[in-house]
Each structure stands twice: as C-alpha cells, then as structure tokens.
Amino acid sequence: MSLLVVGSLALDTIETPFGQVTDALGGSATYFSASACHFHPVQLVGVVGGDFPLDQLDFLAKRGVDLAGLERAEGESFRWSGVYSHDLNNPETRQTRLGVFADFRPRIPDEFRNARWVFLANIDPDLQHEVLDQVRSPRLVACDTMNYWIESKRESLLALLPRVDALFINDSEIRKFTGDHNLVRAARWVQERGPSIVVVKKGEHGAMLFHEDSLFFAPGYPLEDVFDPTGAGDSFAGGFLGYIANVGGTEPATLRRAMIYGSAMGSFAVERFSVERLRAIEPSVIHTRVREFQAMTAFEHALPALV
Amino acid sequence: MSLLVVGSLALDTIETPFGQVTDALGGSATYFSASACHFHPVQLVGVVGGDFPLDQLDFLAKRGVDLAGLERAEGESFRWSGVYSHDLNNPETRQTRLGVFADFRPRIPDEFRNARWVFLANIDPDLQHEVLDQVRSPRLVACDTMNYWIESKRESLLALLPRVDALFINDSEIRKFTGDHNLVRAARWVQERGPSIVVVKKGEHGAMLFHEDSLFFAPGYPLEDVFDPTGAGDSFAGGFLGYIANVGGTEPATLRRAMIYGSAMGSFAVERFSVERLRAIEPSVIHTRVREFQAMTAFEHALPALV
Numbered sequence: 001m002s003l004l005v006v007g008s009l010a011l012d013t014i015e016t017p018f019g020q021v022t023d024a025l026g027g028s029a030t031y032f033s034a035s036a037c038h039f040h041p042v043q044l045v046g047v048v049g050g051d052f053p054l055d056q057l058d059f060l061a062k063r064g065v066d067l068a069g070l071e072r073a074e075g076e077s078f079r080w081s082g083v084y085s086h087d088l089n090n091p092e093t094r095q096t097r098l099g100v101f102a103d104f105r106p107r108i109p110d111e112f113r114n115a116r117w118v119f120l121a122n123i124d125p126d127l128q129h130e131v132l133d134q135v136r137s138p139r140l141v142a143c144d145t146m147n148y149w150i151e152s153k154r155e156s157l158l159a160l161l162p163r164v165d166a167l168f169i170n171d172s173e174i175r176k177f178t179g180d181h182n183l184v185r186a187a188r189w190v191q192e193r194g195p196s197i198v199v200v201k202k203g204e205h206g207a208m209l210f211h212e213d214s215l216f217f218a219p220g221y222p223l224e225d226v227f228d229p230t231g232a233g234d235s236f237a238g239g240f241l242g243y244i245a246n247v248g249g250t251e252p253a254t255l256r257r258a259m260i261y262g263s264a265m266g267s268f269a270v271e272r273f274s275v276e277r278l279r280a281i282e283p284s285v286i287h288t289r290v291r292e293f294q295a296m297t298a299f300e301h302a303l304p305a306l307v
Numbered sequence: 308m309s310l311l312v313v314g315s316l317a318l319d320t321i322e323t324p325f326g327q328v329t330d331a332l333g334g335s336a337t338y339f340s341a342s343a344c345h346f347h348p349v350q351l352v353g354v355v356g357g358d359f360p361l362d363q364l365d366f367l368a369k370r371g372v373d374l375a376g377l378e379r380a381e382g383e384s385f386r387w388s389g390v391y392s393h394d395l396n397n398p399e400t401r402q403t404r405l406g407v408f409a410d411f412r413p414r415i416p417d418e419f420r421n422a423r424w425v426f427l428a429n430i431d432p433d434l435q436h437e438v439l440d441q442v443r444s445p446r447l448v449a450c451d452t453m454n455y456w457i458e459s460k461r462e463s464l465l466a467l468l469p470r471v472d473a474l475f476i477n478d479s480e481i482r483k484f485t486g487d488h489n490l491v492r493a494a495r496w497v498q499e500r501g502p503s504i505v506v507v508k509k510g511e512h513g514a515m516l517f518h519e520d521s522l523f524f525a526p527g528y529p530l531e532d533v534f535d536p537t538g539a540g541d542s543f544a545g546g547f548l549g550y551i552a553n554v555g556g557t558e559p560a561t562l563r564r565a566m567i568y569g570s571a572m573g574s575f576a577v578e579r580f581s582v583e584r585l586r587a588i589e590p591s592v593i594h595t596r597v598r599e600f601q602a603m604t605a606f607e608h609a610l611p612a613l614v
Contacts, residue, residue, distance in 0.1 A: 038613050064614060087488055181394055183511075184529045204490075205512040208529070217526035217603050222491045222515070246611045256606040283613035290608065296524050297604045299563040301597065304553045306345050306590035307371060 003245040005032045006045040006106050006131045007121025013081040016228050024274035025056050028121035031231035034278040035238025035265040037063040040245035043112045045069035049077035049100040059279045069109050073100040088226050108134040117245045119237055122146050125156040132163050140250055142166035142241060150177045161194035168237050171202045201233050209259045211252060218259040219296060221267035228273045232266040239265030264289040310552040312339045313352040313413050313438045314428025320388040323535050331581035332363050335428035338538035341585040342545025342572040344370040347552035350419045352376035356384035356407040366586045376416050380407040395533050415441040424552045426544055429453050432463040439470050447557055449473035449548060457484045473504035475544050481507055508540055516566045518559060525566040526603060528574035535580045539573040546572030571596040
C-alpha cells in the first residue's frame with residue numbers, strides 16, 4: 001500500500017518580490033514528500049551530493065518518509081537559482097548546476113518495489129522508464145514532465161504514456177506537447193495514448209482533471225500574497241496522490257477530492273519559501289482550506305422559468 | 308421590474324481561424340440583449356446609423372426586447388473590424404469607425420426610467436454617469452468598462468464606482484485599473500470605492516465573483532472549438548443580470564447561480580459568429596449547460612484521517 005516518489009532533491013537560491021533565500025531545501029521529490037506525508041507514508045528515491053545538509057530532511061523522516069532510497073553520491077548537490085518578477089509566473093533561471101543529479105540512475109530498493117502508488121516526478125523520461133522497469137505491479141502510476149523533456153526526449157516521453165495512468169502537466173506544456181492550443185482536445189490526445197487521467201495545471205487559474213470522459217475544475221486558491229511559487233506543482237501532486245493513497249482507491253469521487261487536496265497543498269506551498277509552510281501544517285488547517293474550496297465553488301442548482 | 312441596457316450596436320467584420328464574417332450584428336447592447344432576453348424582458352438604449360439593417364433586430368423584439376430607446380441617427384453605424392489568431396485571446400483591431408456612436412448621448416425614454424436592473428455596457432464613463440442621472444431608483448446597477456476608458460477617463464470612472472453596485476471587468480483591466488497584479492487585492496480595492504459586487508472575467512479561465520467578503524469561482528466552459536470570442540463578456544453579463552431579473556433578487560445564492568448562467572451564456576456566444584448561437588437557443592439547452600457546470604465543479608467533502 002506504499003507511495004513511492006522518484007525525483008530530485010535540490011538546494012534552491014530564489015529571489016521573489018518578497019525576499020530571497022539561499023541554498024534552501026527544494027526539488028520535486030522533496031516538495032512531493034513534504035506534501036504527501038500529511039496523508040500517507042512515502043518512500044523516496046533520489047540522490048544528493050556530499051554537501052547536502054541531510055539534517056534538513058529529518059522532519060520528513062519523522063513524518064513517515066522512508067529515506068532508504070536516498071543515494072549519497074560524491075560531488076555537489078543539484079542547485080537551482082531563479083528570480084520571480086512581480087507576476088510570479090515564469091521564473092528567470094539564473095543558474096542550474098545538476099551536480100550529482102547529472103549521473104543519477106534511480107535504484108529502487110527491493111522493499112520499495114511493491115509500491116502501490118508511484119509518482120515519477122519531473123526527471124528524464126528515460127529514467128522514468130527505468131523506474132517502471134523496477135517496480136512490480138503498481139495500482140496507479142503518475143508522472144510529471146517539463147518543456148525541456150518535451151523538446152529533447154519526445155519519443156521517450158511518448159513511449160512512457162502507455163505505461164502511466166496519470167499525467168501531470170502544465171497548460172503551456174501540454175499545448176507544446178500536443179501541438180493543440182485547446183486544452184480539451186490536447187487532454188484527449190494524451191488520453192488516447194495511454195493515461196486515463198490527465199491533470200492540467202494552470203497556476204493561479206487552478207487545475208483541470210480529465211478522467212475518462214469526465215472533466216473537473218479546481219480553482220486556484222485566491223491568496224493575497226503568493227510568496228514563492230516554487231514547488232507548487234509537486235506539492236499539488238503530493239496532495240493528490242497522498243489523498244488517493246490515504247483513501248486507497250481511485251473512484252471518480254475520490255479523484256475529484258484528490259484534486260482539491262492537491263490544490264490545497266499547492267496553495268500552502270507558495271505561502272512561504274521552500275517547504276517551510278508544508279512542514280508546519282496541521283491536519284485541521286488542511287481540512288479548513290478544503291472547506292474553503294467547497295465554499296468557493298458550490299452552488300445550488302435551481303431552474304428558473306426561462307422566457 | 309424591468310432590465311435596462313445602454314450600450315453599442317455595431318456591425319462587426321471579424322476573421323478567426325475558423326472563418327470570417329462581414330458587417331455582422333455586434334455591439335455590447337446587442338450581445339447583452341440577445342443573452343438576457345432568454346431570462347427577462349429587456350429595454351435597450353443605443354444608436355444606429357441610417358445604414359443599419361434594422362430587420363436584423365427583429366428577433367430581439369420578438370423575444371421581448373423593447374427597442375423604443377433605439378435612436379436612428381444620420382450617418383454611418385459603428386463598425387469594428389478585428390482578427391483573432393489561433394489562441395483566440397486578444398484580437399488585433401483592424402479598424403474602428405465610431406460613426407454615429409461618436410456623438411451618442413443616451414436619452415432614456417420616460418417609460419424606461421423606472422428600470423429596476425441597469426446594465427451600463429462598455430461606453431464612455433461620462434455617458435454612464437448621464438444614464439444614472441436619468442434613471443430613478445434602480446435596485447442594482449452594473450457597469451462594464453475597458454482599458455481605453457481606464458487610461459483616458461480614469462477620474463470619471465472612479466467617480467462612477469460609488470454609483471454602481473456591480474463592476475464587470477477583465478483580469479487584465481482590473482490589474483491596470485488598480486495597479487495591483489493580485490486579483491483578490493485588486494477586487495477589494497474596487498469594493499472599497501463602492502461596488503459590493505466585482506466580477507472579474509478571465510476568458511477561458513472562467514470568472515470570479517467577489518461579493519462583500521465572499522468569493523465564488525465559475526470555470527470557463529471547456530469548448531473544443533471556440534469559434535469567435537467576440538461578445539462573450541456582454542453575453543455573460545446578459546445571463547448574469549437576466550437571471551437576477553428573472554429571480555427578482557440578489558441573495559448570495561442567487562448571485563452564484565447568476566455567475567453560472569452568465570458563464571453558460573458566454574459559452575454559447577462563442578460557438579458561432581455574431582449572435583447566431585444566442586438567437587437560436589432553447590431553455591432546455593441552457594439548463595443542460597448549467598447542469599454541466601455543476602457536474603464539473605461539485606465534489607463531496609469527506610475528511611480523511613490525516614497523518
């Protein structure tokens with residue numbers, strides 16, 4: 001019944017209109033775990049360099065994140081540096097130093113290979129294939145990707161689609177991937193190639209769930225201050241898959257709720273730098289935010305007599 | 308109990324990736340009326356030139372749109388010509404010929420001055436003031452605007468805010484108007500200056516209703532083919548205010564449903580050129596679309612035990 005994530009652990013140096021932070025805990029597997037661990041134990045596979053402040057991962061271990069798959073390699077940890085301007089959409093990357101992540105080959109510990117729920121965070125699709133070669137019979141596999149792989153590893157990504165149940169992707173990415181500006185047609189294009197679930201993330205505009213023939217919208221949580229958007233997508237995925245692992249199923253009603261829990265966790269992630277908000281969050285606060293999502297979208301249907 | 312709209316009637320020449328149309332029925336008052344008339348009788352005030360094909364308005368008259376306030380002036384009708392590229396967001400304006408609209412001074416017929424519900428479509432805010440000087444005691448006044456007036460008639464627009472109950476505005480417009488990129492803060496800025504209701508229209512991303520302290524999201528209807536986005540905002544306003552006039556109240560639950568009826572009507576408007584889709588639509592089709600909106604946003608709240 002375990003939840004496995006394979007992705008990056010990074011040290012982020014970030015500047016936003018609200019402040020800056022140096023070598024802060026980041027990376028897709030980190031954000032995913034810091035989010036999902038509120039719902040279900042997590043098994044993490046990734047790599048860090050000798051310079052990585054491992055004690056910063058203690059809070060994850062205490063929250064049930066199994067770090068047995070965390071490889072410590074010789075060399076420098078993955079570092080990313082970026083600047084967000086006032087609209088907080090696309091950051092300008094100042095520097096990317098892959099370090100030990102450049103030679104990362106995911107090795108899934110034997111005790112992780114029976115994982116029931118698998119999240120392939122945004123890494124080279126060739127490595128995502130390698131992960132799937134190692135896990136035995138997951139019930140649901142979800143993957144994320146980015147424009148860089150869509151451009152440079154398109155064939156590998158296309159070959160991955162029949163192997164995954166859910167694709168998490170940004171609106172601009174799915175448009176590039178499919179060549180179709182229309183998100184409904186684009187999602188169908190992806191579904192025809194494998195995943196029955198496509199989650200299109202639209203930043204402040206929320207997220208869309210395409211599941212078989214149905215469609216569900218989750219709005220973006222209306223924060224007055226988005227402090228640092230880094231990690232929002234991975235935190236969303238962590239809430240989504242964490243909720244599914246918690247419930248133990250993928251019924252349509254469960255997937256809808258997973259979208260809302262994902263949106264809630266994404267909204268928390270951006271309230272502070274790094275995983276600061278995620279690490280401190282209480283269950284009651286998560287539930288309250290989910291209720292707020294319901295209050296923002298629920299309406300009673302009443303049919304007026306039309307003219 | 309009547310619903311008054313003051314705005315433009317135009318002849319639009321439009322090119323989209325799906326086709327083109329010449330001198331087609333357009334204008335804010337036209338779209339508003341073609342939408343609202345499905346919910347409630349409408350009183351229209353506007354101006355056309357001697358060249359205007361008045362018989363094209365017959366369908367509105369047959370649907371309960373009172374054209375007693377339609378002025379026929381000497382000269383040419385308002386003409387707009389634009390081209391939409393593939394993303395269907397901002398059209399490139401090829402030509403705007405104001406014609407008789409340049410000298411328009413709205414004269415509200417005496418029998419319209421008791422209007423209970425008033426929509427000031429996107430015209431010069433000075434003229435919007437003049438309309439309000441003529442109506443007696445409306446229960447709800449809503450107004451629309453655009454970047455052109457935000458830049459050129461800012462003081463007049465600011466002076467209008469305490470006189471209106473609801474502002475309809477695009478996301479990019481409210482950001483420019485308020486100088487704040489954050490929509491939550493921007494809407495509050497507007498509310499502090501008068502309107503208790505602010506509707507922020509976000510095109511394909513739906514619309515947000517700020518009403519006093521509450522917030523409601525309506526998603527954009529996921530059309531596979533947006534044929535021509537012209538008039539979507541005015542059709543939205545027509546559904547919104549038409550529904551309110553139909554129900555006869557502005558309770559919070561009514562405003563939420565008004566957002567959905569508005570979204571439904573906006574989604575119909577863009578399925579064809581001009582008002583072609585709006586003129587042909589049946590009540591059952593409107594109700595069905597509203598049910599689809601509910602299906603796309605409803606979720607049962609269930610609290611899992613969190614870790």
